[in-house]
Structures are given as C-alpha cells and as structure tokens.
Amino acid sequence: MQDIAGEIARLKGEQDAILLAHNYQRPEIQDVADFLGDSLGLAMEASKIDRKNIIFCGVDFMAESAKILNPDKKVVHPIVPPHLIAKCPMAAMADRETVLGFKNEHPGAAVVSYVNTTAEVKAVSDYCCTSSNAVKIVSKVPEDKVIFVPDEHLGNWVKRSVKDKEIILWPGYCRTHVRITTEEILDLKEDHPEAIIIVHPECTSEVVDIADEVFSTEGMVKYVKSSDAREFIVGTERELGHRLRKAHPDKQFYFGKRAVCPNMKQVRIENVLESLRSLSPVIELDDETMRLAKIPLQRMVDIGRGD
Ligand code: 13P
Ligand code: SF4
Numbered sequence: 001m002q003d004i005a006g007e008i009a010r011l012k013g014e015q016d017a018i019l020l021a022h023n024y025q026r027p028e029i030q031d032v033a034d035f036l037g038d039s040l041g042l043a044m045e046a047s048k049i050d051r052k053n054i055i056f057c058g059v060d061f062m063a064e065s066a067k068i069l070n071p072d073k074k075v076v077h078p079i080v081p082p083h084l085i086a087k088c089p090m091a092a093m094a095d096r097e098t099v100l101g102f103k104n105e106h107p108g109a110a111v112v113s114y115v116n117t118t119a120e121v122k123a124v125s126d127y128c129c130t131s132s133n134a135v136k137i138v139s140k141v142p143e144d145k146v147i148f149v150p151d152e153h154l155g156n157w158v159k160r161s162v163k164d165k166e167i168i169l170w171p172g173y174c175r176t177h178v179r180i181t182t183e184e185i186l187d188l189k190e191d192h193p194e195a196i197i198i199v200h201p202e203c204t205s206e207v208v209d210i211a212d213e214v215f216s217t218e219g220m221v222k223y224v225k226s227s228d229a230r231e232f233i234v235g236t237e238r239e240l241g242h243r244l245r246k247a248h249p250d251k252q253f254y255f256g257k258r259a260v261c262p263n264m265k266q267v268r269i270e271n272v273l274e275s276l277r278s279l280s281p282v283i284e285l286d287d288e289t290m291r292l293a294k295i296p297l298q299r300m301v302d303i304g305r306g307d
Contacts, residue, residue, distance in 0.1 A: 004273055008032045011276040017076075018051045019272070020066065022058035023217040024264040027242040029057050029272060036243065038218035039065075039115045040130040040304065046070060047301050053279055057267045059088040064119045067283040068293045069301070075283040078267050078275035086266035088116050090202075093172035094150035096120040102147050106168060109145035112138055113296060114154060116174075119285050121149065123292035128300040131201050132216035135161045137303060153177070157201035157208060176261040177202035180235045182210055188233045188254045195254060198223060199235030207235055224248060237261045
C-alpha cells in the first residue's frame with residue numbers, strides 16, 4: 001500500500017492532477033487525497049482548481065459536478081470494471097422528463113435539486129443544493145413554491161426549518177441512510193449513554209427525531225472537532241469513521257452496522273493508480289447539458305461564497 005501511495009503522489013505531480021475524494025471513500029483513498037470533503041466542499045474546491053486534471057473519487061454525480069464546473073479540464077473517475085461508473089442509486093431515482101412534468105403541474109415553482117442528481121436533471125433545475133446548504137438555498141429562492149428533488153428525507157428536514165414556502169417532495173431516498181434505524185441508534189445509546197447522537201439529514205424523520213444534531217458529513221467533522229464530548233453515535237456511512245478516528249484518536253465513534261454505500265466502494269486504490277497513469281476513464285457530457293446544468297450549480301456555489 002505504501003508503494004501505491006508513493007506512486008500516486010509521484011504521478012499526481014507528473015500528470016498535473018489533483019485528487020479529490022468524498023468522505024465515504026475507502027480509507028486508503030482518503031489517505032492519498034489532496035482534498036477530502038462533503039458534496040459542497042468538493043463542488044467548491046472543484047470550482048477553483050488550477051491543475052489540468054482532476055481525479056475524482058466518489059460517485060458519478062459528484063464527478064459530473066466537477067466536470068460541469070470545469071468544462072475545460074479532464075475529470076477522471078476511477079472505477080472497478082465491469083462497472084462503467086460508480087452510480088448513486090438516489091440520483092437515478094429522478095429523471096429529466098418527470099421533473100419537467102412536475103414543473104408543468106406546478107407553474108411558478110422553483111426546482112431545487114439536491115446535487116445527488118444526474119446532469120440531465122440539473123439542466124432542468126433552477127438551483128442545486130447539498131445537505132449542508134439545503135435549508136439556506138430553499139429559504140433564499142425568491143419563489144414561494146419549491147419542487148425539491150430527489151431526496152424526500154432531506155426535503156422533510158428542510159421543511160422543518162423553512163415554514164414560509166410550499167415544498168413539494170419527490171419520493172426518492174438513499175438506500176444506505178434508510179438502513180439506519182431508530183432501534184439500532186437506541187441500542188447504541190443504551191450501550192454508550194454518554195454518546196451524542198449526530199445524524200445525516202438523508203436519514204428518516206424518525207431517526208432525525210431522536211438525534212441530538214443533524215449535519216452533512218463535513219458538518220459532522222466540524223462538530224466533533226468543536227465538541228468536548230468523547231463519544232458519538234454517528235448516523236451516516238461508516239467510512240466517515242476513518243477520518244473522524246484519524247483526527248480524534250481520543251474519541252469514540254459508533255456507526256450502524258449496515259450503513260455502507262457499496263457504490264462509493266467501487267473506487268479502489270488500484271484503479272486510482274491506473275487512472276492516474278492513463279488519465280481515463282473520463283467524464284463526458286454534451287455541451288448543452290453542461291451549459292444548462294452549470295446554471296443551478298453555479299448559483300449554489302455563488303450563494304455559498306456570499307457568506
Ligand atoms: P454529504 O454532502 O453530506 O457528504 O453527503 C453526500 C451523500 O451522498 C450522502 O449520502
Ligand atoms: Fe448515494 Fe446514499 Fe451512497 Fe450517498 S450514501 S452516494 S446518497 S447511495
């Protein structure tokens with residue numbers, strides 16, 4: 001593993017490449033990343049990259065967003081054959097035609113798409129958001145009515161804070177986060193009564209109800225850093241534990257046993273090495289889809305920069 005990490009470091013320089021990775025990537029990939037973050041952090045980072053090539057370790061929609069924000073750069077998405085792409089199943093739950101149908105049914109409503117959508121869905125959306133800025137984006141859109149696509153659970157979380165808008169939900173969900181149950185969280189709490197419960201807003205409302213705090217993955221990282229607590233029950237994908245344990249060896253983290261995103265695990269370190277050598281496979285999107293999809297993504301990035 002040491003050899004692979006060394007070779008990856010050498011090739012990054014040789015290929016003028018930056019390696020971006022999501023917080024759910026395998027530990028050995030997290031360890032070689034130049035930037036590790038949540039969907040918002042990765043999109044922000046992708047919008048200011050000065051290298052020629054981006055090696056994106058995450059799922060398809062994240063790599064596509066990096067490409068949309070950097071149309072002139074090569075975005076490489078290392079994957080494991082025979083899969084052609086590491087797909088987020090939630091992103092596959094919304095399609096362009098059905099979104100257009102919703103828009104027709106609700107004239108005047110703004111479409112706010114979670115970044116966990118395809119480029120085609122982004123191209124017919126007004127704004128994008130991530131789990132860390134969804135409340136802010138929905139409350140800032142000028143329209144009183146919002147079609148929120150595709151995560152019903154994140155949408156319900158937004159509804160709790162944004163009371164002055166009508167929010168129409170889409171019936172999408174994350175297979176990994178809905179496997180985190182109240183029973184499992186409460187069992188962990190019984191075993192670790194001092195632990196603080198922090199959960200991702202993709203969890204069901206029942207799980208959110210018993211949480212002490214609700215955050216995106218990066219929000220969890222920040223919260224743990226600033227908290228005096230020593231123990232945390234974490235309601236999100238288990239691999240975030242690698243980053244948390246590395247940063248806080250003195251703290252304890254407990255995750256749900258089934259909280260694994262198999263799609264994120266399709267990226268392996270051997271593929272990262274191979275992709276750095278060959279600068280393939282690349283993300284390719286047609287120019288018009290990229291142009292249209294950039295509008296809601298850029299609005300989100302600009303709202304973030306406005307803080
Ligand atoms: P974050 O933006 O919080 O990292 O979440 C992305 C995701 O896919 C959660 O399942
Ligand atoms: Fe998609 Fe869920 Fe995996 Fe996140 S954890 S990438 S939403 S399937």
